[in-house]
Amino acid sequence: MQPFEYRRAPTLDAALAEARAAATAYIAGGTNLVDYMTLGVLRPQTLVDINHLPQSYAQIDASETRLRLGALVRMSQAEEHPLIRERYPLIRDTLLLAASRQIRNMASLGGNLLQQTRCEYFRGRGFACNRREPGSGCAALEGVNRPHAVLGTSESCIATYPGDFAQALIALDATVEIAGGRGAPRRVPFASLHRLPGDTPHIQHSLAPGELITYIDVPAGPWTRRSRYVKVRDRESYEFALASAAVALQLEGEMVREARVALGGVATVPWRAREAEEVLRGAVLDESLAQRAAAAAFAAAAPRGHNAFKIPLGRETLVRALLEARSMSA
């Protein structure tokens, strides 16, 4: 690990001021950042510790119509919140099924959204990686790419976005509040936070240098109670998804009035499957409809050797999530 400077910011303004310097990174839980710093993959010269910002950034504000989460709320704190459990089962599932409890006790929600891919070739050790070293190539394209993405890929990068929580947010049309620009904080739809790799996979999100996510807002909809996350992996716990599906449904009898679908473990960024939603909307939800929606979701999928199974697996995962959401009492 290269030497770095550590600064503790007591206020948001102080944090933003510190972060104007070059090669600065914010640190909250540090569960992802420190790992990659010890590997030499991330090499910030200054760490700005935001754990001591005012309490408001670590609070959950829940009401009938909305859910506002401070970016410094810990994953375990959110998964235990009674209102999230009751009204946003999807959010709770994505948190509960992520990492381990020890990590969730440390990891902040804001940091979770911007976590790095766990692509083995990104971890360094001399492998080519356009995300780590722009222009060096992508060793995963012809390499061991079982965990890699089949959606949103490019010739430069097929690294999977590893998070679960993000799938709930993109499905539920969340917005994030970002501080650090000129003037008042800006609000952007969560769906526009991450960037497809294209030919610039090293640019992963739309934050400007020094900007900081401060809040996450999730609107309540008639579909949030009937929402479900299915995560499929080799191991029962403490592992990233091979495929996952986040589903929120508003049903009228057996008919789908509204559907929200997101996919994890299979795409390079948090992935909203709008093609699947369109198939579902206005139709009777049964096995065959679920299969058609799943086929639509993966119509554009591009396999690469070892990960071809993710297409049938991803489809089955979505079908399972849809049918399980249908049978929820909401």
Added chain:
Amino acid sequence: MNPATPAPRENQGAPLERVDARLKVTGEARYAADIAVANLAYGVLVTSTVARGAVSELSLEAARATPGVLDIVSYDDVRELRKPTFGMGSYTSLGPLHERRIFHDGQIMALVVAETYQAAEEAAASVTARYAQEPASAELDSPGTEELDAAGKVAMLKKDPASGDFEQAYQAAPVRIDAEYRTPTQTHNPIELFSTTAVWSDGQLTVYEPTQSVYGFRSEIAKQLNLDLAQVRVVSPYVGGSFGSKGPLTPRTAIVALAARRLGRPVRCVVSRAQGFTTQPYRAPTRHHIRLGATRDGTISAFSHEAWELTSRLDNYAVAGTKTTTRLYGYGAVASKVRIVRADRQTPAFMRSPPELPYVFPLETALDELAYALGMDPLDLRLKNDSQREPIEGKPFSSRHLKECYEEGAAAFRWRERNPRPASMREGDWLIGFGCATAVYPTNVAAAAARVRLAADGTVRVQSASHEIGTGIRTVAGQMAAERLGVPLAAVSVEMGDTNLPPAPTSGGSNSTASVCSAVLKACDQVRARLFQAASAAKSGPLAGRDVSRMTLRDGTVLAGDGASQPLQQVLGASGAGAIEEYAEFVPSGAPVDAMQKLYRGQTTMVRSEERPAVSFAFGAEFVEVRIHARTREIRVPRLLGAFAAGRIMNTRTARSQLMGGMIFGMSSALLESTELDPRSARIVNADLQDYLVPVNADTGTVEVIMLSETDTSVNPAGVKGLGELGDVGTNAALANAVFHATGKRLRNLPIRLEDLLGGDSAA
């Protein structure tokens, strides 16, 4: 009843707590890299990023300029080191710094030494290399590898076992199975990282390093550094798991010792998880071709086992498990052949359980296939071919209770309640499958020495340079002494893991309990004899003049044949002795006469099962239940059950723990563990615990261990067969067989993953 403390059956010892349990759970147990050493400098390895070629330039300038860097040992600095020789002591003949040639991914190119670990790591990361790179052939099927017959070329196999005319018997058999199986590269990954701490003082070298063989390490270190044995001490008080990886010495140790000597300062090198994958040995991938012939009533008439194992370009290494598989059942004619495939990889080495885990898998899967071809219960097929003689030389088994294991295991598992038809059992969205397979492990025993002291206050000290690698050897050795000397276990202290103690064999091949306890037993009996002599020779006292041959020792009291008794402290007090101390050497029958001298020189000579007049093995029957999601095909294992017969069980608590750990290890080996190589660069991709998966608690459902009572004193004085390597054998096959039962899909390549089950057959 607490399942962790099974009630002992006949010939089984009490489920006493581990003597070091409290130290371990409170973090007080000191592992090699925890030992405080003054004025330490820290070393970090620099390893290659190509798998084959030559190092044309290694740029060390940036590393030397890093603040805190003290020294760098690289090419041209190792003239004082002798290259290792391949064998039991060193797993490879590669001297990584003796030439600029790269034989495998992640080969050591330098050791950077600095004031702090962080500085050494930063400097090591700044080293860049240029290579004359060559294409590497690193898998069993890669073009450019070299294949040769193993027999006579590898230490583990003199001759391929065979009996009768296999081809004729096979062709004549009405029911035949002919299939290929594969097991992957696997890496031991003990939780304790590999490390070396080298401390010089007046020409004496002390090495603190986790090892399964302090005496073996001492002799290898002395050889590589041109020292006398007396100049080297190796200390390894506790070992945080090893599974074979810490058995032989690796080239790092001598390099760290050299760096410490150059610097005139102790050096500690803790190897990163990733570098542990490439600078320590691993389990070689294997391929198997099995042919089985049987009559319609299920009598096996022909068995052939051909195998291929990967090794390095430098060393001929194979585990050659045909020695066990060809003796497991009463087959008719038997043929076997082991081949090694030399590739651009490191030399592999033992991994729990070296020959049996990869070799029993194809046999026990093929038997399941044969059972289905015959329309027979797979359990009945095994019982039908159970035999009290092995088919290669016709020798008897010293004891064999496989049938009893199957019967008791099947009853506890409720095996007979299964519907034998594949893909027939289901609960909700989950397909259910049951599978079974045989566990087997040869009984190994080796020469060992121990010193036992009985003090006047009734405390006992046991000393033997064995190794607490998590097996509970300290506890059972202490238990043996407590039992023979009639004192509570709490009065016994056990010292191990130090070449200043009497030598014990390598802790591998499940020999330790048998060998060490036999030596402790012998030393205790010598102590007893002296104690009884003192009691009888006393001028006065309750035991004066009594017959020593009829004396016993119980609950701290010496008892004469007529019921007269005297507390042992009084016996000692009256004799005037401060303590009675005895040193004993146990040399098993069949061992060479110089076995003990070899042991002092670091060489363990194992008396192997097949070398005895009656072959001896521990046996078990394993049962696995799998649940497979009908849609998404995750494979979960709610139940593992094993019934084992392994001779005397010293302590049912530690034995259960080992067998349970073994079955989980076997499940992990079948479902999760695989060291993956990048197809183009032949480099390991998943060199971390993120993608090299081992099970977490949530993956481990009910694990039930049944230990049958078995008495077999022909194996060694302690009557112990050993079981550290038994529990994980056959679990992989039982699991693959359960997957077949659940889905109707036969999988012959490990690890089994959900994608192998996607699409087709009996989905929802």
